[in-house]
Amino acid sequence: MxxxxxxxxxxxxxxxxxxxxxxxxxxxxxxxxxxxxxxxxxxxxxxxxxxxxxxxxxxxxxxxxxxxxxxxxxxxxxxxxxxxxxxxxxxxxxxxxxxxxxxxxxxxGLNPTLGSVFGDVEESKVDLPNFNADNRQAPAQPLAQTWQPPANLPSAGQRGSQPIPGTTSGFVARDAGVYLPPAALVENAPALPVVITMMGYPGNPDGTIISDVLDEFAAKNNGLAPIVITADQLGAAGVQDPACADSAKYGNAETYITTDVVNWANANLNVIQDPKYWTIAGYSNGGGCAAKYGAKHPDIFKNVISISGEEFPGSEGVDAATADIYGGDTSAFEASKPINIMKAAPAGTYVGMTAIFTAGSEDPTFSAAATAVSQATEAVGISTTLFLVQGADHGGDAVSGGLTEAFEVLYPVLGLSSGS
Structure with a gap:
């Protein structure tokens, strides 16, 4: 630069x-x-x-x-x-x-290169390893207790891009970033947990920060880390905000993430076939999406990470979101808010779920949002962590610090550290 x-x-x-x-x-x-x-x-x-x-x-x-x-x-x-x-x-x-x-x-501190500032992200395609699709059931014991890393374990993971088509949704998205940790790159690699994450608006599906954070965790845990998909919830132009929903104006962004990206991960990645090992995550706009999708789809995701996330999708333009996404239906817009989704859910819906909400201590708007949604998740029985990254605002320090705290919490939950 x-x-x-x-x-x-x-x-x-x-x-x-x-x-x-x-x-x-x-x-x-x-x-x-x-x-x-x-x-x-x-x-x-x-x-x-x-x-x-x-x-x-x-x-x-x-x-x-x-x-x-x-x-x-x-x-x-x-x-x-x-x-x-x-x-x-x-x-x-x-x-x-x-x-x-x-x-x-x-x-x-969010886009690492000049190209990524203008949407040119993850130029090279990452090669996806072959795997045995019949050997992806939830492990009987935590991976950290059974995994024996080979002598040729890479010192770091690989990242690149992969196109994920909108097969069901018809949504036109930019290529997703994909991170493969060291344990995914060896022969006879174990099935691993998976994280589907989304960045902010405006923004790019650039997985650099989460990949760097997970490389540090992998180095301390025999190469173990989740496989990560940094998906595009905004669309090919990258300049509109679909508010994490399906709409005639902006396309079926919600179906794209919760169906197309999920199906692609199951078909193309060596990931454990159990919601306990699936995490939906995001930063800012993407954090609001993560909270919503986690609240709506506990059958897919048992873990949620919201890094400096919005209290609800569309919060930065309520009138526009109500009109453009929900056709002016205020009740439908209200019902789409994560807090209201959780309030309407039957008792026991969120058993076994974990959620982490973080924000910068110098970011009052998003700190308040993290507090509000974390209180709602705790109220419905979700194991909840709220963490403020000291000295951080709404930038890269809040993202890297928030992700570090989030995976400190999730590594034992996912069976990736000896504390599990």
Whole structure:
């Protein structure tokens, strides 16, 4: 990512190095100051009006100011300039936008490459190992007690992408990220637990953070970790929010995750055929989806992880979600909320379930959401953990810290650590 920053610096120097010109200096000063002030205004207004459902980190505000200040400089450089300088100024605007987007992304720590900021995720396909489909029943004893890692156990897992078609749903999704832990990569590999996870909105099905976290757990547990699918709940464009539901406007996102992705996992991955070993997880928008799908489908998922998740899908635009997803039916929208799904469920529905809710301690909106939903899961008998990642806001630190806590809880539940 540093390359784009260096290019931006080079363009700035090119724009600034010129024969002294008082008029240009005045124009440039006005352009830069106006751009910086506009960036600051956008930052404070977005936090004051809660435009993104969570406060933007200060670094995002600094990048917005720097980006718009640079654009102001470039625009000021057009007037009374030689043709080549106008070309440089035009290109500089694009470079500043790319650098700003990269810097704001880095402030959140969610997309590891410049390509992933713009939707280019997991370029290489991961090879899926062959397995015996008749040998995937729940183990009689925890895997941690019976698994003997071979001498050639890889030191880390593999990740890449795989297309998961919307066979039943018709939903058009981007390729999913897939993580195979070290224990899945050896001959005669054991059937393993599986995690289906989703990222935020806007966002990409990029499984880098969860893969890195699970590589650390695998290193401490003889290569054992869940297989992970980072699925796309938003759709191919990646710019709409289906609110974790089926709808005529945005497609059948819910059926895609709970049917198509589940069926694909069963058909293509060496995963244990028992809901006890299946986890639905997500971050932010995806965390709201995870809470909803866990509440609706305890027959599929006995474990839920919500990392800085929404209290309910559509919470960032209630009116739009009610109109676009539920055709204006307020009752249907209310019934779709995880808390209300659990309240309406018969006694005993959630026996044997585990749920972990985390959020950054400096992320008041999503901390409150985690608290509210965790109280509801506890009320219906789900074994519940609520954890605040100290010092974290709504960015990468909250994701990695939340996932670490979540798997500390789940590893014994899934039979992957000696404490099970």
């Amino acid at each position: 540093w390359i784009i920053y260096l290019i931006a610096v080079a363009f700035t120097i090119t724009l600034l190095v010129r024969v002294p010109d008082a008029k240009w200096f005045v124009r440039a000063s006005i352009g830069v100051i106006a751009g910086v002030l506009l960036g600051a205004l956008v930052y404070f207004a977005s936090n004051l009006l809660d435009l993104f459902g969570a406060d933007l980190p200060p670094a995002a505000g600094l990048w917005a100011a720097a980006t718009l200040g640079g654009i102001g400089l470039a625009i000021a450089s057009f007037k009374e300039a030689k043709p080549w300088r106008r070309v440089v100024a035009a290109i500089a605007i694009v470079v500043y936008l790319l650098a700003g987007a990269t810097g704001i992304n880095a402030a959140y």
